[in-house]
Amino acid sequence: MTDELIAAARVSKAWPFEEARKVLRRYPDGRKADGQPVLFETGYGPSGLPHIGTFQEVLRTTLVRRAFESLIGARPEDGRTRLVAFSDDLDGLRKVPDNVPQQDMLTRHLGQPLSRIPDPFDAGHGSFAGHNNAMLRQFLDRFGFDYEFVSATQQYESGTFDAALRQVLRRWDAIMDIMLPTLREERRQTYAPVLPVSPTTGRVLQVPVEVVDAEAGLIRFTDENGSVVEQSALGGMAKCQWKVDWAMRWVALGVDYEMYGKDLTDSGVQSGRIAEALGGRKPDGLIYELFLDQNGEKISKSKGNGLTIEEWLTYGSEESLGYYIFPNPKSAKQLHAGVIPRAVDDYWQSRALLSEQPLDKQLGNPVWHLARANGGWSGAEAPGAGDTLPVTYALLLNLVGVLGAGAAPDAVWSYLRSYVPDAGAATHPALASLVERAVSFNRDFVAPTLRKRAPTASEAQALRALDKVLAAAEPGVSAEELQTQIYEIGKREEYGFSSLRDWFRALYETLLGSAQGPRMGSFIALYGVENSRALIAEALTRVD
The missing domain is CATH 1.10.10.350 (Arc Repressor Mutant, subunit A)
Structure with a gap:
């Protein structure tokens, strides 16, 4: 890591560096007092299939993490930072998503923890949450992210969260003082910072709870069958209410940075206050705008109205996905197949410019950040000059369009060879992947409306x-x-x-x-x- 890069990073106006400087103000020496790595976290609720809105949070957080490493002169392999991808898979299923099979089976399991509901896809993942977690991890691994996957179920059931749960029970009144003024009168009557798991039905219950013994972790509540139950809140027998859970997790894991969507703004404020009540500190972070579908509506896991990661990759490259996500996280973006071709070409245009730019301009180029996201080249160097495609994706799509819905990759290559003398999959592997994707895009979106x-x-x-x-x-x-x-x-x-x-x-x-x-x-x-x-x-x- 060069002194020139560190100096340029400290004044760069690119948003990942602006975010990373928040963490640097938290730790001016770039280290925690206890010597532990600076911890970045992303959260995911596996109540539905993961979509690009989920993926973008991991990518953007990774960009901030790498920017922070640049500020402190560290490399990814130095272990000065960690990224945790946390799955809230002990949460109870509140609504059956529209885009998953076995709706009746899932309906019968409403209220039960996501990790204890059978996998409706029968894909061998053990549970509904297990299937959705696997889908998310598969793509994060495909992109090459350096992260640690952490399951709420594992943390609760193993006792890892027990110490923090005891602190929630100790600070019960303080938490109630924070939360009750934010709730409607009806909700106040049943609200409790901890949600017990029913010993008879296995459901996560939204019922009043009394703390019997905070040090022993004992709570008392009325079960669904009317019986009064006294049981432990530890070892997976209960989980924290959402905003309390978020704060407890920050404190238990020692989270230093976590970004979240605009819809969670109020939750972030209340969870921050609860974290302080628990004796911890709210992480730094960015509040980003949400992705919208082509009708301008918020993307929802339960509706399935957003692009899946696999859908994007059917028509565009991994790099184009990252490129589209990178700019202006505080501005809303529409997310549909129609944005993919432009994202592909804009990525390659920025990539071609990178090697010609001075260092301060490189640090504002999305390609510089994306190349470093998964531990790629780590100095100030850029991809070589002339690193570009021989034809744009837009031009490729127009060629495939005039060839018709039945166009085959071989036919596309025959035209390309007259324009690019050495055109072939071996000499132009990036172009080869786009030929396949252009054929798919034309078949699914262009030809039917041409x-x-x-x-x-x-x-x-x-x-x-x-x-x-x-x-x-x-x-x-x-x-x-x-x-x-x-x-x-x-x-x-x-x-x-x-x-x-x-x-x-x-x-x-x-x-x-x-x-x-x-x-x-x-x-x-x-x-x-x-x-x-x-x-x-x-x-x-x-x-x-």
Whole structure:
């Protein structure tokens, strides 16, 4: 780690460094007094299938963690930091998600801990929570994150949380003083900081609780069958109420940084006060805006209205997912398949710029942070110059679009070889993965909605002019030469285009069936002059 990098990181305005400086103010020497690693945490409730909203929290927290290491001159292998991915899998199931099988079985288990409900997918994971936890870990491992997975069930049942639970019982009145003013009158009547697990039904109960002996961990409550039960709150026989659980976890594990969504703003305030009541300290963190679906609605695990991680990776790369998540965490983002192509191309554009940028600009480039997220190159160096794709993903999608819904990767490569002499999976592995994804994206989203409109009379004249230019083009004409000729046609007053944008929109809508498209010179060079003339001829047949 160079002194130059440390100095640049300390003044960088990139949001991961701004967040990391919060932790540095917490520990100016970059170390805890007890010598333990600085602990970053992410939380996950496995009541539904994990989606990208879950993944983004791990990624963003990792970016802050790596930024903090840069501030203190540490490398990932130094062990100066830890990242815990915590699953609240002892929570009771409150609602059956719409997007999982065996709805009737899950309904019968409402109220029971997620880790004690059978796996509705029958996938051998032991429980509903086990299945969802496995899905999350599978992708975190695929991306290469350095994290420790921690299960609430394991922490409670093993007794790891017992000391902190006793402290909750000791500070019962103080916690009630914090929580009761925030609750409706009806909820106040049943609220308790600890939720006992019924000895008869196994459900997590929302009932009044009396502390019998804080040191022994004994509580008293009325069970679902009306009997008064006195039992231990330790060893998995109870769990803390949500906001208390969050605070207890911070204190028990010694969490120093945790970000959370805007919808948990009030919870964060109350949990912070409870953490102080327990003798601890609220972690530093970022409150981020939520992802929205294409209709502008909040993504929900129970509705399943967001993209899954696997869906993104069907159409875009891992890097593009990280790139889309990186910017402006305090601004809401729509999350649907339509954002993927732009994210892929923006990633590669930023990657190509990286090696040419001075260090202070590199630290603001998302690619710099993403490359370090999973322990990649750790100095100030950047990927080599010219590290880019030979064609954009948008151009690739347009090529696949004109080839049709049944386009096969081999057909795409045959066109690519005329444009990129050494095109092949061995020489361009990143492009090879995008060819497969472009075929999938076209099949699922483009081909079903593709509609090429008829040119207007003036547009038809311009298309005929373009056809003449192509007919006279020399073999091997460059994309730039073609682009210049296309510009010149669009500027002619006789065709009546108010701007070049209108001319290009006409080309996209009549030739490609899309409202947006690539640089047409590049597309014609890729697709071929004669093939492009055939597109023009086909469009002209639709003229009234």
